[in-house]
Amino acid sequence: MTSLFTQEIRLSKRHEKIVSQRLMLLQQMENKFGDQNTEKACQLQAAEIAFKRNLSLLKDIEAAEKSLQSKICSHLPLEIVSLETRYWASVEEYIPKWEQFLLGQAPYPMGVENQKEAENTVLNEA
Structure with missing residues (x-):
């Protein structure tokens, strides 16, 4: 015990x-x-x-x-302000086309013909 x-x-x-x-x-x-x-x-x-x-x-x-x-x-001179305004308007115009291309949902937004036309326009304006 x-x-x-x-x-x-x-x-x-x-x-x-x-x-x-x-x-x-x-x-x-x-x-x-x-x-x-x-x-x-x-x-x-x-x-x-x-x-x-x-x-x-x-x-x-x-x-x-x-x-x-x-x-x-x-x-800034008035001409530069005008150019800047037109530039941004152009950018805003092309944004939707480039967005679709960059997202892979559309072909290249500017064809070869358009690119050559743009180059010719630039050369003619100069």
Whole structure:
């Protein structure tokens, strides 16, 4: 009977040790989980701050671009402004044709005849 009693005591001590280790591990897990949540919150806050900063920088760049564009346009001769306007109108006219070609949904937008005609027109105008 004493052997059963000593075995019971030994098992009881082992059980207490296992339970204390379990509690310690649970506490470590809770701490780690809390640290992860804190870190995630900090990362989200940093991302939000970076997004706002980037948005502000983008607005500043756009404002600077508009300012420079207005300064450049005010100093350009009227002929150059007219050429630029016609150029962009031409680009906008051909964008749909080139988009289809670049997406592989249409043939080359300018045939050989058109290319030679364009070259002849350019040579004649010069």
